[in-house]
Amino acid sequence: MPALININGVITTPEEAKISVLDHGLLFGDSVYETLRTYGGKPFLFSRHYARLEHSAAAIHLKLPWTKSKTFEEIRRTCLPGECRIRLLITRGVGDASADIGTSADPAVIIIVVPLIPAPEHIYTDGVEVVISSVRRSGWFAEIKTGSLIHQVMARHEANTRGAYEAILLTADGKLSDGITSNIYIVCDGKVLTPSHDAGIVEGITRGVVLTLARDMGLQVEEGIFDAGQINRADEMFLTSSTREVVPIARVNDAAVGSGKPGPVAVALLRAYRSAVGRLIRED
Numbered sequence: 001m002p003a004l005i006n007i008n009g010v011i012t013t014p015e016e017a018k019i020s021v022l023d024h025g026l027l028f029g030d031s032v033y034e035t036l037r038t039y040g041g042k043p044f045l046f047s048r049h050y051a052r053l054e055h056s057a058a059a060i061h062l063k064l065p066w067t068k069s070k071t072f073e074e075i076r077r078t079c080l081p082g083e084c085r086i087r088l089l090i091t092r093g094v095g096d097a098s099a100d101i102g103t104s105a106d107p108a109v110i111i112i113v114v115p116l117i118p119a120p121e122h123i124y125t126d127g128v129e130v131v132i133s134s135v136r137r138s139g140w141f142a143e144i145k146t147g148s149l150i151h152q153v154m155a156r157h158e159a160n161t162r163g164a165y166e167a168i169l170l171t172a173d174g175k176l177s178d179g180i181t182s183n184i185y186i187v188c189d190g191k192v193l194t195p196s197h198d199a200g201i202v203e204g205i206t207r208g209v210v211l212t213l214a215r216d217m218g219l220q221v222e223e224g225i226f227d228a229g230q231i232n233r234a235d236e237m238f239l240t241s242s243t244r245e246v247v248p249i250a251r252v253n254d255a256a257v258g259s260g261k262p263g264p265v266a267v268a269l270l271r272a273y274r275s276a277v278g279r280l281i282r283e284d
């Protein structure tokens with residue numbers, strides 16, 4: 001698969017791309033990142049992703065080395081023809097082998113661009129199976145996008161082992177949080193329920209768009225703290241992420257959600273999201 005890597009402004013193939021083994025991103029997962037995609041060849045909702053990146057960087061005392069416009073230009077320069085999936089990663093940079101952030105003064109910017117492989121259409125028409133992970137989301141850093149992703153790696157492994165498309169992570173005290181790399185929603189009596197910021201979620205860019213669309217459609221939306229048992233009362237469920245848009249959830253831990261088929265709210269929100277893309281693509 002063709003891919004391009006931009007490290008500190010130098011674009012190469014993945015084979016040629018090199019970073020130091022003393023980069024604290026590698027040694028300690030000391031980095032922040034964003035995953036975004038293009039529509040019409042343009043990075044989608046870049047300003048919103050950059051704002052979240054700034055929030056993540058500030059939380060770990062990392063100074064972003066490039067301005068927003070330089071970052072956008074470098075992403076555009078690295079993009080391949082056709083739609084792309086983009087990972088923008090800022091590492092702490094090279095330091096000594098201790099965890100002291102004072103030893104690495106020069107953060108590195110890494111942009112990884114690969115062709116976007118569209119999610120298979122059957123996940124939208126049939127819905128997906130998810131499991132409740134045994135991995136818990138915890139710590140103040142759960143809500144920021146850092147490169148310390150061992151929780152997600154273990155949750156992904158568990159989901160694969162159990163044959164599931166995604167996993168739902170609970171907080172340390174058993175409340176619903178979010179997916180491995182997605183936000184989750186329950187539709188109950190016509191109301192859209194989704195874990196709030198206080199449930200340790202990453203506040204998804206797609207989540208922001210979808211909640212606005214839901215309210216515009218006249219749906220009641222409740223952001224809050226929900227027990228995992230709420231799933232048993234769900235009429236339908238769905239998940240969202242930048243690369244997958246709105247995906248209906250048909251089954252959780254082998255039990256059907258509602259009818260076990262994509263529900264009307266998820267289907268309507270997917271349709272609304274896809275038609276909103278054409279308008280939102282004009283946003284910086």
Ligand SMILES: Cc1ncc(COP(=O)(O)O)c(C=O)c1O
Pocket residue numbers: 035178179180181182183201202203204205206207240241242243
């Ligand atoms: C933990 C987590 N929650 C939610 C999301 C969805 O965010 P977005 O809609 O910005 O892609 C992600 C994205 O990678 C994530 O890692």
